[in-house]
Amino acid sequence: MIGGQLPVLQVVIPLIAAPLCIILRRRALVLPFAIGVCWITFAVSVALLGEVLASGVITYELGGWSAPWGIEYRVDALSAFVLLFVSGLGALVLTYAPRSLADEIPASRHYLFCTLYLLCLTGLLGIAITGDLFNVFVFLEISALSSYALIAQGGRRQALPAAFQYLVMGTIGATFILIGIGLMYQMTGTLNMADMAARLPAAGGSRTALVAFGFLTVGIALKMALFPLHVWLPNAYAYAPSVVSAFIAATATKVSVYILLRFMFSVFGIEFSFEELGLGRALMPLALAGIVIASTVAIFQRNVKRMLAYSSVAQIGYMVLGISFATATGLTGGIVHLFNHALIKGGLFMAMGCIMLRLHSVDLEDMAGIGRAMPWTMAAWALGGLGLIGVPATAGFISKWYLIQAALEDYSMLVAVIVLFSSLLALVYVWRVLEIAFFREPSERAREAREAPLSMLIPTWVLLAATVFFGIYTSYSAGVASRAAEAVLGGLR
Structure with a gap:
């Protein structure tokens, strides 16, 4: 009985738990409660992925109303994959959170933080699971509004302007x-995605279809911070509380990329989006420009969180590059990078949260010599940096391998060269941090620092060690991503 309710439980559990955090209110109660809810939500997503891989697409009709009249939740390989890493990252980051929250957010506001966190998680999961277009917008706004408030919780004066932008x-x-x-x-005349996909070909060449396509493409590009529409992202990541930076960097833009995949492949269809309108020819230059320019800008940043933010803009470029090929190999590379980048960037921001706890700064000058005082934290950061570069046996290598393979299949040698060159740019900014942390004389703050607590180190190492695990045992990530790519290319059936 419960197995049949898994799709709705995926959303309902965190949604109901969010207002309960306000009722519990006390920090000693609300944080364990929210952490437990996140792990239960993750268990639901694991069960859903297992069921989808074993049995195929799962549909759930809310209130017993059949589609297209009622709201339908629909779980295929792609949505199940997104649900898995979004809920998993949400659980792991919140498990890491208590010590960081105690340092950066007043205890009197922790119940509000947990409420907003669970609402943001609800919105992100809802986007991935719903088969109804208007519900996509509703869940998008739930996640967005709670994200604005979470970023504004940052103690630095720049947090409010960043949240407002x-x-x-x-x-x-x-x-x-x-x-x-x-x-x-x-x-x-319908909002159900599968029903709309069946009806759109009749109106595919109309001016209304073209205008709708344009609005959706630009709107989604803004949400996922595709270059050059990324101006909101660096400040949002840099000045948010460390826990918020880790969670949003690992999940929010990835779900926006998922929306792009859903609209352009499953609803409009590959023929209309890529063959008639040439979406790939528009996305590829933007993706490549974002990869090179954002990686270059990251090299010159003095604030490491801001550097990681520009790195995220470049990594979004990799995902969009995979989509722009509109082939099985390219899509597999783009989809697996959703997962791999979530692991890598979430872990790197969590490592920066450990630094922030001890130094109350993530500026490079203050981090001089910190590798001696916090060797485990900086070793974790180095491991994540290897993933960003794309060193073999890390998850980042798998993503770039698929993208280069897709470029060669498309006879795009220049694209393959740019992907390889971008790894050198990543090497520069990763090495810059490591050189300052391990080979410079300790700063005044670093001399007084000590290693981060185990409650923060263990989740950080679990996440970054996973980048090595999934870089070696690729069937668990790239294998599922390949299934998801096949589902996307097949449309909604």
Whole structure:
């Protein structure tokens, strides 16, 4: 009985738990409660992925109303994969959170933090599981509004302007997406994705379809911070509390990439999106420009969280590059990088949270010599850095291997060379941090620092050690991503 309710439990559990955090209120109660809820949510996603891989697509009709009249939750290999790493990262980051929260956010606001965190998690999971277009927008706004408030919790004065900038840009993106959805509803008279995919070919060449496609593409590009629409992201990541940076960097933009995949492949269809309109020819230059320019800008940053933020813009470029090929190999590379980058970047921001706890700074000058005082933290950061570079036996290598293979299949030698060159750029900014941390004389702050607590180190190492595990045992990540790519290329059936 419970097995049949798994799709709705995936969303309902964190949604109901969020207001309960306000009722519990006390820090000693609310944090263990929220952590338990996140791990239960992760267990549900593991069960869903297992069921999808064994039996195929799962559908759930809310209230017993069949699609397209009712709201349908639909879980295929792609959505199950996204649910798995979003819920897993959400659980692991919150398990890591208590000591970091105690240092960066007043204890009197921890219950509000947990409420917002669970609401953000609910929105991200809802986007991945719903088969209804308007619900995509609703869950997108739930996650976005809670993200703005979470970023504003940062103690530094720059946190509020960063949150406001994110709010303005996010609102523009959401407005574009809503207009696009409205136009598609006008054309087809339905909001169910599978039903709309069946009806759209009749109106595929109309001006309304073209305008809807344009609004959706720009709106989603804003949400996922695709270069050059990324201006909100560096400040949002740099000035948010460490826990928030780790969670949002690992999940939010990845779910926006998922929305792009869903709209362009499953709803509009590969023929309309890529053959008629040439979406790939528009996305590929933007992806490559983002990879090179954002990686170059990252080299010159003095704040390591800001450096990682620009690195994230470049990594989004890798995901979009995979999508732009519109082939099984390219899509596999783009989808597996959603997972791999979530592990790598989440772990790197968690390592920076450990540094922030001890130094109350993540500026390079203050981090001089910190490798001697915090060897386990910086060793974890170095491991994540190897993943960003794409060293063999790390998860980052697998992503780049698929992307280079897709480029060669497409006879795009220049694209393959740019992907390889970007690894050298990543090497520069990763080595810059390691050189300062291990080979410089300790700064005043570093002399007084000590290793981070185990409650933060263990989750950080679990996440970054996973980048090595999935870099070696690729069938667990790239294998599922390949299944997801096949599902995407097959459309909604």
